Amino acid sequence: MEKIAVIGTGLIGRAWAMVFARAGHEVALYDADPKALKTNLAVIRRALKDLRAAGIVKEAPDKIYKRIRAATSLDDALAGADYAQENVSETLVAKKTIFAAMDMLARPGTILASSTSTIPASSFTKALKGRSRCLVAHPVNPPHLVPLVELCPSPWTSKRVLARARALHESVGQVPITVKKEIQGFILNRLQAAVLNEALSLYADGYASAADIDKTVRDGLGLRWSFMGPFETIDLNAPGGLADYAARYGQVIYEQVCSQAPRRWKKDVVARLARERRAALPASDLARRQAWRDRRLMALAVHKREASRKV
Numbered sequence: 417m418e419k420i421a422v423i424g425t426g427l428i429g430r431a432w433a434m435v436f437a438r439a440g441h442e443v444a445l446y447d448a449d450p451k452a453l454k455t456n457l458a459v460i461r462r463a464l465k466d467l468r469a470a471g472i473v474k475e476a477p478d479k480i481y482k483r484i485r486a487a488t489s490l491d492d493a494l495a496g497a498d499y500a501q502e503n504v505s506e507t508l509v510a511k512k513t514i515f516a517a518m519d520m521l522a523r524p525g526t527i528l529a530s531s532t533s534t535i536p537a538s539s540f541t542k543a544l545k546g547r548s549r550c551l552v553a554h555p556v557n558p559p560h561l562v563p564l565v566e567l568c569p570s571p572w573t574s575k576r577v578l579a580r581a582r583a584l585h586e587s588v589g590q591v592p593i594t595v596k597k598e599i600q601g602f603i604l605n606r607l608q609a610a611v612l613n614e615a616l617s618l619y620a621d622g623y624a625s626a627a628d629i630d631k632t633v634r635d636g637l638g639l640r641w642s643f644m645g646p647f648e649t650i651d652l653n654a655p656g657g658l659a660d661y662a663a664r665y666g667q668v669i670y671e672q673v674c675s676q677a678p679r680r681w682k683k684d685v686v687a688r689l690a691r692e693r694r695a696a697l698p699a700s701d702l703a704r705r706q707a708w709r710d711r712r713l714m715a716l717a718v719h720k721r722e723a724s725r726k727v
């Protein structure tokens with residue numbers, strides 16, 4: 417099994433540690449802040465118990481936990497690592513600094529992947545000697561419950577590195593996709609931004625309440641989206657498949673899109689939206705609701721795993 421280094425142990429780093437450890441890999445976990453490392457090891461310990469209770473892992477949580485070790489330095493974390501997943505702060509300076517250090521310390525065969533949500537790998541790896549072993553592996557929060565990972569190489573990432581990263585993520589149960597060319601927001605956040613932009617416009621222009629827009633996705637679009645994407649959805653929504661759908665609805669979809677435009681997140685609209693949300697869910701209940709969301713995600717993960725066995 418490949419040895420994994422997880423650098424930065426916030427929300428994302430701690431979840432990656434669980435992804436790799438539950439699949440049998442030895443994981444070295446490092447954070448520049450020793451307090452964060454200690455706190456997140458405790459979070460991991462609890463979360464592994466939840467995963468077992470939900471039926472997502474079969475192995476005893478303590479056995480999985482034992483594969484995760486706290487590294488005392490970046491050098492220590494990278495010692496013997498085959499793959500490093502970086503999860504430090506989301507700034508260009510932070511990414512440049514940590515990648516320069518990782519490239520200097522890691523042995524030549526180690527793949528260096530970043531969890532960055534927004535920064536293309538080319539902007540922080542260009543000057544590195546080992547730039548061909550660097551790429552973005554962008555997860556969805558939290559990656560131990562949501563398996564998609566967007567692999568986005570820079571123009572100089574080697575094909576072999578991309579293939580090895582893809583094989584590793586598949587082997588640990590993640591669902592990798594390849595972003596063929598660098599683009600801001602990769603694929604997932606661009607799709608999410610398009611939906612959010614339209615939701616905001618419909619709300620700002622008074623077409624529906626925030627609650628009703630949320631219901632439209634939760635009890636409408638989202639039901640199909642949890643097991644098929646937009647292209648498969650339309651392929652099944654016309655008797656003759658996708659081409660038939662395009663012939664029937666292509667023009668009207670185009671007309672709707674022509675009336676959609678980028679919207680600024682104006683303060684008064686955000687304040688109104690936030691008031692609606694806080695009336696539905698007081699700020700003091702946010703953490704409880706996040707825990708509820710994670711339990712729902714666990715149940716959905718189990719359901720999807722069972723369902724995919726039957727297909």
Ligand SMILES: NC(=O)c1ccc[n+]([C@@H]2O[C@H](COP(=O)([O-])OP(=O)(O)OC[C@H]3O[C@@H](n4cnc5c(N)ncnc54)[C@H](O)[C@@H]3O)[C@@H](O)[C@H]2O)c1
Pocket residue numbers: 423424425426427428429446447448449452502503504505506510514531532533534554555556557
């Ligand atoms: N939170 C999300 O929803 C989400 C989703 C996908 C990707 N990401 C990406 O994952 C990365 C981490 O995000 P997060 O939400 O986990 O952040 P976070 O603030 O929860 O955690 C960052 C951690 O990195 C540590 N750190 C900072 N500098 C460091 C360094 N030089 N060396 C080692 N450790 C260092 C911090 O102490 C902290 O514990 C970011 O690039 C972010 O864009 C976040």
